[in-house]
Amino acid sequence: MYLVVEQLLNGLQFGLLLFLLAAGLTLVFGIMDFVNLAHGSLYMMGAYFAATFVAWTGSFVLGALLALGATLLLGIVLEYVALRHLYGRDHLDQVLATFGLILFFNDAVRLIWGPAGLALPLPAWLTVPVQIIPGVYYPAYRLMIILVALAVAAMLYLVVMRTRVGMLIRAGASNREMIGALGINIKLLFTLVFGLGAALAGLAGLMQAPILTVQIGMGENILILAFVIIVIGGIGSIRGAFMAAVFVGIIDTMGRAFLPDLLRKVLSGAAASTAAPALSSMLIYLLMAIILVLRPEGLFPAAKR
Amino acid sequence: MTPKLNASNAVAALLCAALVLLPVYSAVTGNIFILTLFTRIAIYALAAASLNLIMGYGGMMSFGHAAYLGIGGYAVGILAAEGIGSGFIQWPVALAVSALFALLIGALSLRTRGVYFIMITLAFAQMAYYVASALSRYGGDDGLTVYKRSDFAGLINLSDRTQFYYLCLGCLFGGLYLIWRIVNSRFGLVVQGVRSNEQRMQAIGFHANRYRLVCFVIAGTICGLAGALLANNTDFVSPAVMYWTRSGDLMVMVILGGMGSLFGPVVGAIVYLLLEELLSQFTEYSGLILGPVLLLIVLFARGGIMGLLGRMSRG
Numbered sequence: 236m237y238l239v240v241e242q243l244l245n246g247l248q249f250g251l252l253l254f255l256l257a258a259g260l261t262l263v264f265g266i267m268d269f270v271n272l273a274h275g276s277l278y279m280m281g282a283y284f285a286a287t288f289v290a291w292t293g294s295f296v297l298g299a300l301l302a303l304g305a306t307l308l309l310g311i312v313l314e315y316v317a318l319r320h321l322y323g324r325d326h327l328d329q330v331l332a333t334f335g336l337i338l339f340f341n342d343a344v345r346l347i348w349g350p351a352g353l354a355l356p357l358p359a360w361l362t363v364p365v366q367i368i369p370g371v372y373y374p375a376y377r378l379m380i381i382l383v384a385l386a387v388a389a390m391l392y393l394v395v396m397r398t399r400v401g402m403l404i405r406a407g408a409s410n411r412e413m414i415g416a417l418g419i420n421i422k423l424l425f426t427l428v429f430g431l432g433a434a435l436a437g438l439a440g441l442m443q444a445p446i447l448t449v450q451i452g453m454g455e456n457i458l459i460l461a462f463v464i465i466v467i468g469g470i471g472s473i474r475g476a477f478m479a480a481v482f483v484g485i486i487d488t489m490g491r492a493f494l495p496d497l498l499r500k501v502l503s504g505a506a507a508s509t510a511a512p513a514l515s516s517m518l519i520y521l522l523m524a525i526i527l528v529l530r531p532e533g534l535f536p537a538a539k540r
Numbered sequence: 541m542t543p544k545l546n547a548s549n550a551v552a553a554l555l556c557a558a559l560v561l562l563p564v565y566s567a568v569t570g571n572i573f574i575l576t577l578f579t580r581i582a583i584y585a586l587a588a589a590s591l592n593l594i595m596g597y598g599g600m601m602s603f604g605h606a607a608y609l610g611i612g613g614y615a616v617g618i619l620a621a622e623g624i625g626s627g628f629i630q631w632p633v634a635l636a637v638s639a640l641f642a643l644l645i646g647a648l649s650l651r652t653r654g655v656y657f658i659m660i661t662l663a664f665a666q667m668a669y670y671v672a673s674a675l676s677r678y679g680g681d682d683g684l685t686v687y688k689r690s691d692f693a694g695l696i697n698l699s700d701r702t703q704f705y706y707l708c709l710g711c712l713f714g715g716l717y718l719i720w721r722i723v724n725s726r727f728g729l730v731v732q733g734v735r736s737n738e739q740r741m742q743a744i745g746f747h748a749n750r751y752r753l754v755c756f757v758i759a760g761t762i763c764g765l766a767g768a769l770l771a772n773n774t775d776f777v778s779p780a781v782m783y784w785t786r787s788g789d790l791m792v793m794v795i796l797g798g799m800g801s802l803f804g805p806v807v808g809a810i811v812y813l814l815l816e817e818l819l820s821q822f823t824e825y826s827g828l829i830l831g832p833v834l835l836l837i838v839l840f841a842r843g844g845i846m847g848l849l850g851r852m853s854r855g
Contacts, residue, residue, distance in 0.1 A: 270655065272788075320839055326655065327601060331795045332838040334788050339831025346825050459666065459784055466659040513674030520663040520670075524648065527660045531652040 250484020251384035255439035257464040259432025265471020272333040275454025276340035281437025282444040286353040310433020352450035475535030490515040547853035552803040582708040588793040588805035590762035596800030599735030604665025610782035612767020627690030638764025646756035672779040683778025798846030
């Protein structure tokens, strides 16, 4: 029972992390109609920046904040120099260009930080287990990820639904030309949204960094998961991305934790040990395929434009 | 339909001649490396050409095309590991399994459009990747070594460098000829019509999705052949062949060369793989140059290299 609670929390934590990544992706996708494969590179850069700045400053929080600022800046520069010229182009052109950026970032990281991965050690106050319900302990750091991600999600909701900028973002998502014609500086808005997405990706990367090693290519696997989420949730819908992210996080974690035992009850030992890892890795993709076959526009399609 | 003499056609003709004469150059100069490099290029060109059939002519943006490379390769590798070395069995099985997989995922994927189609094909390819990773009997994550190349009963010796090169080149030319015939047939015209306006084609009585599906299966089968060649070329097949970045590589080749042009993917494969090879010779960090080059091509050369040539010849 405790194991189930723990794995549920792990799933929630993973899902919320995926949400941070997917939120930026779905905003950029929904508003600028831009497929950004390099989003995973921003996630990786966030992690590398954090590992570097934490080592420099000696403080986890300060280093994390610096890394967040650096990723935001990187996103804005990237948008300003290259990507803004690709809005309105064919999706395939965008795929090709941002695929090129992945190659660039991977080798740039290898040049600067070397091919070996980095570790980002946690400060002592984040390594203690916390008692969440009597008898169940959970690592403080993972708990912090859940809280930070929830806070960011709430803030994102407030910004998008309750502020003027958010209103413009929503208007931009439903009709780009029209808000441009109404005299809104649409270029600035796009740069802002892209920067926001980059910062969210960076935040996800730097929070994930202490759990996994910081390494080249870390963004590629998780990028595909983020795409799966925005497709399941419906492109351009932040609410959909949130639901899908938590759903995917929990299914993936629970699948990996409990599927092997379940299979062993049905199949023979050898067959189960072959099938279980494949099936639990495939679970998410299987889910997406089923959802797309049944609902070709995702679960929560954003309003038609 | 007589081919006109323009820059694109001239480049295509020169390219074919150069590819055919390459082993002569290799034998005269003793440069073996170039022959092995171009064997690999010919195989990827075939895979890219098959992707071009659905992407360029059919408007189906598959982001999971590398799955067939793996399926074709694993068909050869697994049969070889089980002691069935004959190419007359291995290759038809590779083609049949690829076709079956394409039929299955095509029937499901073609219910979606646009970005959703890109993502669902990607999802299926990732599933294939994880299945291959779990085949512990056949190497799992580490991949499967093919100890003996396909045996064609003395008809052709795949271990001979030159013979294998000509086999790959023959498959490439055969594939291109097939695609050319398909594109210009009634069937191909319907598929291209569906790409430009699905509703209209549906309204005049064509079952749009059936045509799409058949086209999707043909492309997958051709790519399965490329996979069988690839496994023979590297004497090895691993799940990494099916990873999504490999599908990305194939897409890059098609777009780089020029989508919807017969020779575009061939040019794209040559330029992309040569660039990668050349850059890796004088720098460890080829991506630092290759990445921005791709970006610049997208920004300044719409329609890829063949598109650029087409504009040049029109003046």
